Amino acid sequence: MRCSRGRVEEEALRAVKPTRRQLLILSSFLSLIKEKLESCLAKELPGVEWRVEPVGSYAKGTMLRDKWELDVFVLINRDRDWIKARGEELLRRCLRGLPATAKYSEHPYLTVQLMGLQADVVPAPLLSEPRGVMGVERTPFHKEWVVRRLERNRCLADDIRLLKSFLKGIGVYGAETRVGGFSGYLSEVLIIAAGGFRALLEEASRWRPPVYFDPEGWGSLDRLKRRYPDSPLLVPDPVDPDRNVAAAVTRRRLAEFILAARLYLEEPSTFYFHALQPPVDPKPLPGVLVVFEGDFTVLPPDSLWGRLKRVAEALFSALKRSGFPVTHYSLQTDEAGTAMAFIGSLETHLAPVEVVEGPEAWGVHGRVKGFLAARGKQGALAWITGEGFIAGVRPRREANIVSVTRRMLSRLPGIPGTRGLHVEECPGGARCIEAARLADPTPSWLRLALARR
Amino acid sequence: MRCSRGRVEEEALRAVKPTRRQLLILSSFLSLIKEKLESCLAKELPGVEWRVEPVGSYAKGTMLRDKWELDVFVLINRDRDWIKARGEELLRRCLRGLPATAKYSEHPYLTVQLMGLQADVVPAPLLSEPRGVMGVERTPFHKEWVVRRLERNRCLADDIRLLKSFLKGIGVYGAETRVGGFSGYLSEVLIIAAGGFRALLEEASRWRPPVYFDPEGWGSLDRLKRRYPDSPLLVPDPVDPDRNVAAAVTRRRLAEFILAARLYLEEPSTFYFHALQPPVDPKPLPGVLVVFEGDFTVLPPDSLWGRLKRVAEALFSALKRSGFPVTHYSLQTDEAGTAMAFIGSLETHLAPVEVVEGPEAWGVHGRVKGFLAARGKQGALAWITGEGFIAGVRPRREANIVSVTRRMLSRLPGIPGTRGLHVEECPGGARCIEAARLADPTPSWLRLALARR
Numbered sequence: 001m002r003c004s005r006g007r008v009e010e011e012a013l014r015a016v017k018p019t020r021r022q023l024l025i026l027s028s029f030l031s032l033i034k035e036k037l038e039s040c041l042a043k044e045l046p047g048v049e050w051r052v053e054p055v056g057s058y059a060k061g062t063m064l065r066d067k068w069e070l071d072v073f074v075l076i077n078r079d080r081d082w083i084k085a086r087g088e089e090l091l092r093r094c095l096r097g098l099p100a101t102a103k104y105s106e107h108p109y110l111t112v113q114l115m116g117l118q119a120d121v122v123p124a125p126l127l128s129e130p131r132g133v134m135g136v137e138r139t140p141f142h143k144e145w146v147v148r149r150l151e152r153n154r155c156l157a158d159d160i161r162l163l164k165s166f167l168k169g170i171g172v173y174g175a176e177t178r179v180g181g182f183s184g185y186l187s188e189v190l191i192i193a194a195g196g197f198r199a200l201l202e203e204a205s206r207w208r209p210p211v212y213f214d215p216e217g218w219g220s221l222d223r224l225k226r227r228y229p230d231s232p233l234l235v236p237d238p239v240d241p242d243r244n245v246a247a248a249v250t251r252r253r254l255a256e257f258i259l260a261a262r263l264y265l266e267e268p269s270t271f272y273f274h275a276l277q278p279p280v281d282p283k284p285l286p287g288v289l290v291v292f293e294g295d296f297t298v299l300p301p302d303s304l305w306g307r308l309k310r311v312a313e314a315l316f317s318a319l320k321r322s323g324f325p326v327t328h329y330s331l332q333t334d335e336a337g338t339a340m341a342f343i344g345s346l347e348t349h350l351a352p353v354e355v356v357e358g359p360e361a362w363g364v365h366g367r368v369k370g371f372l373a374a375r376g377k378q379g380a381l382a383w384i385t386g387e388g389f390i391a392g393v394r395p396r397r398e399a400n401i402v403s404v405t406r407r408m409l410s411r412l413p414g415i416p417g418t419r420g421l422h423v424e425e426c427p428g429g430a431r432c433i434e435a436a437r438l439a440d441p442t443p444s445w446l447r448l449a450l451a452r453r
Numbered sequence: 454m455r456c457s458r459g460r461v462e463e464e465a466l467r468a469v470k471p472t473r474r475q476l477l478i479l480s481s482f483l484s485l486i487k488e489k490l491e492s493c494l495a496k497e498l499p500g501v502e503w504r505v506e507p508v509g510s511y512a513k514g515t516m517l518r519d520k521w522e523l524d525v526f527v528l529i530n531r532d533r534d535w536i537k538a539r540g541e542e543l544l545r546r547c548l549r550g551l552p553a554t555a556k557y558s559e560h561p562y563l564t565v566q567l568m569g570l571q572a573d574v575v576p577a578p579l580l581s582e583p584r585g586v587m588g589v590e591r592t593p594f595h596k597e598w599v600v601r602r603l604e605r606n607r608c609l610a611d612d613i614r615l616l617k618s619f620l621k622g623i624g625v626y627g628a629e630t631r632v633g634g635f636s637g638y639l640s641e642v643l644i645i646a647a648g649g650f651r652a653l654l655e656e657a658s659r660w661r662p663p664v665y666f667d668p669e670g671w672g673s674l675d676r677l678k679r680r681y682p683d684s685p686l687l688v689p690d691p692v693d694p695d696r697n698v699a700a701a702v703t704r705r706r707l708a709e710f711i712l713a714a715r716l717y718l719e720e721p722s723t724f725y726f727h728a729l730q731p732p733v734d735p736k737p738l739p740g741v742l743v744v745f746e747g748d749f750t751v752l753p754p755d756s757l758w759g760r761l762k763r764v765a766e767a768l769f770s771a772l773k774r775s776g777f778p779v780t781h782y783s784l785q786t787d788e789a790g791t792a793m794a795f796i797g798s799l800e801t802h803l804a805p806v807e808v809v810e811g812p813e814a815w816g817v818h819g820r821v822k823g824f825l826a827a828r829g830k831q832g833a834l835a836w837i838t839g840e841g842f843i844a845g846v847r848p849r850r851e852a853n854i855v856s857v858t859r860r861m862l863s864r865l866p867g868i869p870g871t872r873g874l875h876v877e878e879c880p881g882g883a884r885c886i887e888a889a890r891l892a893d894p895t896p897s898w899l900r901l902a903l904a905r906r
Binding site: 207208209232250251252254255256258259262263283285323325326327328346347351353354355360361362365368372375376379380381382383384385386387388389390391393440441442443446447449450451452 | 806808841895
């Protein structure tokens with residue numbers, strides 16, 4: 001079967017499709033884990049129904065070349081509470097001899113790491129029906145749906161790989177807080193429903209939020225809208241019409257995808273695909289850099305990124321209100337010892353005086369008196385505006401972006417684990433060089449696209 | 454009869470009450486005009502009822518010392534059309550031998566000027582009932598109401614003088630467009646209704662717009678509100694409940710009066726009264742001065758001030774939108790060859806680059822492409838905001854207040870009669886010295902009040 005694709009997509013696919021060797025290695029790794037689990041479970045759970053099931057992009061055949069990870073579910077005919085209470089200990093016994101660490105998201109699970117390979121082994125109840133099911137319990141049903149649909153059209157698996165690489169290339173791949181973008185499963189659903197990579201981009205180029213994209217024709221728009229009122233993209237889960245597969249996608253990430261789709265269709269280029277994007281020199285803008293130092297392993301990564309984002313958003317708005325011509329904010333953290341927020345501002349110093357608006361002339365007299373007393377001390381400039389407010393001029397307490405930021409930070413909730421806090425102006429500050437990428441508001445793909453115009 | 458007043462008010466009254474000599478001179482002037490009119494009208498209008506009636510502050514006994522003007526109505530038992538068609542010519546004949554010029558507001562009238570004295574002689578229908586009457590035709594009824602009420606309380610005439618001087622001192626006296634303040638009749642009504650100068654200031658210090666002040670207890674608030682929806686001060690005319698005596702008063706002038714009343718009551722001072730206000734050196738702020746030169750006698754003064762105000766308001770808003778930290782605007786014109794508008798701005802130069810927000814990523818594709826093409830040429834900085842807009846950085850076309858103002862002026866309706874237009878930055882421009890008073894946003898009384906705090 002021939003799959004119809006453009007030259008650029010063929011080139012991208014050659015760069016992102018896993019090699020035969022890679023698949024062989026992962027397949028042996030899977031056999032090793034599977035056999036170990038199966039022989040153990042046969043002994044540990046006599047008379048109980050169970051199944052070891054590979055899920056994830058390897059199992060679905062939609063994996064990218066730079067991925068060396070497996071996801072394996074251990075489905076046991078026991079309820080949620082039993083799994084929560086006993087699942088981890090059971091798997092730990094069964095995987096004895098392999099280097100495994102316990103992790104926890106909603107569910108406990110184990111991660112096996114071996115010679116650069118990784119497998120997440122997740123215990124879950126064996127269920128026959130996806131409706132009303134929670135969190136990771138849906139994963140086996142997702143796999144089943146994707147595999148069945150991909151069997152009907154062999155071209156789609158590679159188109160999913162193209163989409164994932166495209167999403168990575170434009171920085172919108174991943175449902176985690178750090179990104180707020182498109183998950184792997186969402187990528188699969190979108191390609192299957194649209195019928196291909198180009199077809200999806202064509203649809204996306206016409207999207208206007210809120211977008212409702214309904215792969216199975218559930219017609220659940222109204223219910224989804226009520227449950228996800230802030231979601232700009234509503235994609236009912238093919239295995240559960242009341243769940244939005246795109247719940248993590250922010251308005252900004254959706255906008256970036258729509259714009260990239262439009263620009264790609266106008267002029268397809270390999271730089272939209274993550275594996276083929278050339279390095280781009282940053283063009284840093286001036287601004288203020290806030291560096292938190294401490295031990296941030298105390299927070300789950302999603303929570304750390306979320307707190308960092310709230311700090312940056314609050315600073316961005318407050319600096320804007322103070323009169324700084326802010327451009328953007330960017331975040332970075334190694335999720336260990338350092339977390340940084342950069343707020344771009346075309347100017348980092350304001351005029352030494354500012355207009356201040358006080359109470360209305362008919363306002364509470366104590367406030368009127370206080371305002372006038374301050375004006376009397378600060379240059380004796382005051383007047384009444386057309387709306388009846390008393391206005392005046394005052395020296396700015398802080399005209400520098402660093403001092404304004406410091407004062408604002410002292411009023412914001414901090415980040416747990418912080419031991420040190422540095423605030424510096426960029427360019428100029430000692431750590432601005434590390435932050436050059438954060439100080440450039442333009443994503444690489446967009447810089448490359450602009451260069452062609 | 455002793456009138457209860459403070460020391461400051463007694464001092465102010467000594468400065469503003471007309472002298473005996475002044476009243477004698479005006480009285481002779483009135484007799485001259487009155488006799489000339491009466492002997493003439495007896496011949497010109499045989500069998501028609503008519504009356505020559507002095508009105509205005511001289512006739513009401515509420516005049517200030519620096520006023521040397523009379524108002525004389527010639528009331529004739531003929532309808533409005535007859536007066537309009539024949540009034541001017543009739544008076545012109547009757548006043549033959551005196552230096553009289555014809556003027557026109559709603560009505561034609563004649564002005565007699567003699568050795569520094571002036572009398573406006575106004576023809577109007579002789580009416581018995583003030584309801585439904587228009588414009589100047591109300592004047593005789595106003596006079597009658599004021600005179601009758603002043604007869605009951607001899608102190609009030611001087612309190613009216615105090616209020617007029619106070620209103621002049623704080624720059625809110627006069628119903629003309631230039632001021633947008635309190636007319637002489639409104640001053641009389643307010644004092645009569647409040648029962649005195651101090652009593653009125655006490656009331657005003659508690660005002661909060663919209664203020665309804667009802668001297669005759671008409672209870673016409675709802676009707677007035679509907680007819681004057683934008684008036685911050687509603688004072689039903691004692692001789693016509695459907696008319697707002699305070700229709701000219703702007704929100705700003707009302708606010709200035711309320712604030713001055715509060716500050717005066719806290720600490721009475723002679724500088725609130727126009728005749729006793731010491732000169733105050735201006736503290737000019739930076740800004741832009743627009744000078745129109747030409748022949749502005751082609752416009753009635755109210756219309757000229759109105760157009761000048763609209764130009765200044767439009768420039769003020771547009772400069773604010775452009776990012777200038779504007780403070781205030783002020784106007785000046787000799788109503789002949791020069792008209793000036795000053796817009797204060799704490800900075801007169803902006804940063805050379807600015808943030809520009811473009812269409813949403815899902816916007817009309819032509820606009821998206823155009824916006825990105827411009828960004829590509831101007832530094833290749835572009836990004837998507839949290840709301841999905843495409844933003845970027847562009848060099849400012851005009852960073853100087855003079856060039857921004859010039860461009861804006863080219864889009865605004867001009868002032869008829871203009872022959873030349875100068876725009877200059879202050880301080881620095883050649884004409885900024887003349888405009889020093891305009892460049893100071895603080896009224897003298899408020900500067901003096903601030904100095905005491």
